[in-house]
Amino acid sequence: MNADRATVRDVAARAGVSPSTVSRVIKGDYPVAQSTKTRVLRAMRELDYVLNVHARALSGASTKMVAFVLDDVTGPSFAYVAKGVEQQATAEGRLCMVCATNGDPARELAVVEAMREQRADAVILVGGGALDDAYRERMSHFAHALDKAGSRLVLCGRPPLGDDVPTTVVEYDNEGGAFAMTSHLLSQGHRQIALIGADHPGQASTTKLDRVRGFVRAHESFGVAYDPDLIVPAGFGRADGHTAARRLITLGAPFTAVFAATDMVAIGVLAALREAGLRVPEDVSLAGYDDIPFAADLSPGLTTVRIPTEELGRTAVRLALDRRQSQHVVLGTHIVVRGSVGPATPR
Amino acid sequence: MNADRATVRDVAARAGVSPSTVSRVIKGDYPVAQSTKTRVLRAMRELDYVLNVHARALSGASTKMVAFVLDDVTGPSFAYVAKGVEQQATAEGRLCMVCATNGDPARELAVVEAMREQRADAVILVGGGALDDAYRERMSHFAHALDKAGSRLVLCGRPPLGDDVPTTVVEYDNEGGAFAMTSHLLSQGHRQIALIGADHPGQASTTKLDRVRGFVRAHESFGVAYDPDLIVPAGFGRADGHTAARRLITLGAPFTAVFAATDMVAIGVLAALREAGLRVPEDVSLAGYDDIPFAADLSPGLTTVRIPTEELGRTAVRLALDRRQSQHVVLGTHIVVRGSVGPATPR
DNA sequence: TCTAGCGTAGAAACCGATATCTATCGAATG
């Protein structure tokens, strides 16, 4: 009743050769007489033979698998990183595993552990990532373990764990993008720019930190003082932006532009502004970050910072599988100007 | 230099027991003295032992893996199906593999073959799917092969292969959604409704077919004749909608409403209407299909058909892993009314 | 003619965990 798939032994018997020979025909790296090869191939076809990757992996071969670990499969920009990963993995003859952690560090560690069990060729971690020491230490441990096993831990869009930790790091210039966008807003005459999506006091996220840093540096570079009250902590979702913007409006804060820390936040902000009867960009300018596909389809089109998502994913896989290359890469970001930012108008 | 991970044998040696005992401690289904268990666990920790899933799979255990095959990782609604799959797989203690086919049937077959090699517990195919006989036959073959191997082929949002083919089918009521939306438009007084995103003459897609069918049936049910020229073939992307709508406008077609076959198409149509100076919904009403997350954030909000994406994914995994349940499920769809559809106004 | 060398193929060990079959010890039962 149960599954009895054909094995090399079955194929060998049918073709009248030894299992070794069948294996050699499959791999093709050893001379096999043409006539024998033909017989074996026919037997394989007739028996509908399918290789067992577990048996192969057990006898030493690579698993031809890369693992991709992210917060949330539905995150609009992560999907593009995933695409890059999948593409490059396919191009390099690898299959691709995906795990979502839902932002839970404990689950992330469990997932990485599972990937170790799977003997993945590479484990790619995307986005966020906690900053506390216990977590970093455990992650370093994994990096070393994977390295010792001939595998690789890749940090994609998150900061390095330290110089002595064997990882591959693929980042993008988060701070630079924030700097460029803030400069753009300042050059349009805005002097009261609200930044929505900074850190909450308790928890630190490097993504948020870097974006705030770029925001601050641009102000300094323009010799403009910024209002700390306009740097408001918020999550990275639509609802977060909506809530934060509404509170800002209710409080009567004096901003002429909003720099949302993500496009999703910007969408929430946009809704809040609309509800308050404020026009974009006539009354308030709005900028985002990420350049998600729909940024262009909002009205007005969202001026935002483009991050090279697909390339991030592709690079991560490429570097992980070819260790001869540099193992720390920072990809560039640039601003995309659409309609949501205009000259400052006093209110 | 090369990887030497600890094995059960190493752990056994260090704990002063036999490999069998270590294995029993790991599985926990066989009595082991508490003191022995403690020693083994300590040895495992000290050696940083990690189980080898391939060895385990080879000796008969399930691989605890489900595979998820889709067209394009970045498809806005597929991401949600993926989320459902990932969630349910995790809930059932499974890991999740993802492969993109980029709409290439040949690649899809290659991917399914790879999944057979991986001995996945279930292979879930999402979306589209060719309709020609050679393809269907090959897919049926896979279904039988997987079934014989104790695995399962799941068709998610695509039509069954036939009654004698052992598959699990999870669909949603595609035709019903199109019927409901068309009825909604008709009830708003629209009598010239353009349907953008029908089949191109050559290739048939059941998704498109069903949506057209619902469109037609609604007209019949209302006793309204439809203009075949207003049923225009198009792909399911933004650009497809944009191009098709622009051509329709240029030709001076007399529509008062557009039913876009997907929200992405609707977004493209919206852009084309804007470019032509047409207001939505004052001049032209616009409806979509899928209810992607951004549908609510367009202005006006897009009236569209909601499909239960996450549930689709969750159901697919659940049914595949528990074969006692019914193996053909059709989930419901319903329309979501926002601002993009208004009463018909003659032009 | 003898042997070295090449092309080809089989036998057997191995990868790491698990399952089955035995074996031992002590306690309980008749």
Place this chain on the structure above:
DNA sequence: CATTCGATAGATATCGGTTTCTACGCTAGA
């Protein structure tokens, strides 16, 4: 006191390819 049973643990075969190591037959060079 002998026997059986339960709890525990070891030995060994096994899953399905891969990989030496060995060997055979034939041709080419000494």
